[in-house]
Amino acid sequence: MKKPQTKAELRATLEREMRRYLDAGGQVESVPPGTSGRDPDGSRYTTTSLFNEPRPSRTPVDGVIAAIEARRQAMRQRQPARRVRKRDAGGRQRVIYDDFGEPVRRVWDDSK
Template sequence: MIKPKTSKRDTRNELESLVDQFIKKNGTIQQVNMGESGLVDGKYNTSHIGFNEPKQDRTPLNHVVAAIQQRKQNRMAPQTTVKKRAKKKVIYDDFGEPLRWVWEE
């Protein structure tokens, strides 16, 4: 059997009931300033931030991009040599009646 998804309202009600149970058991809620919980000894914890290393220069790859663009242009260029197919032409007599078929290139 598939469990029904919990809605936001259900989740909110569950959290409120958990907080109420905590307070009824003489639990205390400590108020902290916004962003204060992310501080370690009054400072932001920068050990996990990846800005410790100096900025690295990027390797220019303009020639690689130009080669890719050139290949793309060559691939998309229309073919200039189009082989013409022979066409079937009707030869009529003086009265407009078809006599025979002739292939023309």
């Protein structure tokens, strides 16, 4: 697994690339703080392509939903299987204690 880059490593990489660009003759234009990156003359809504395309046709899924609902109703109408608990079928195991509270033996008790 590749180790993710730390912030310090990222800063050093950016600093090296910027140094290399400036040493090769590149220049950095100073922009005043608070200047937006958007075109001030352009419309606010023309840059988004959210509603420019025609509406796509939808795929009808009524049959699929009806089949799912029918299966769900069939599952609800089924009776759940009766679970037989192991201790109900064979009784219950009891511990017999002596006068000092120490266990002596275990016996099966079939009475309820």
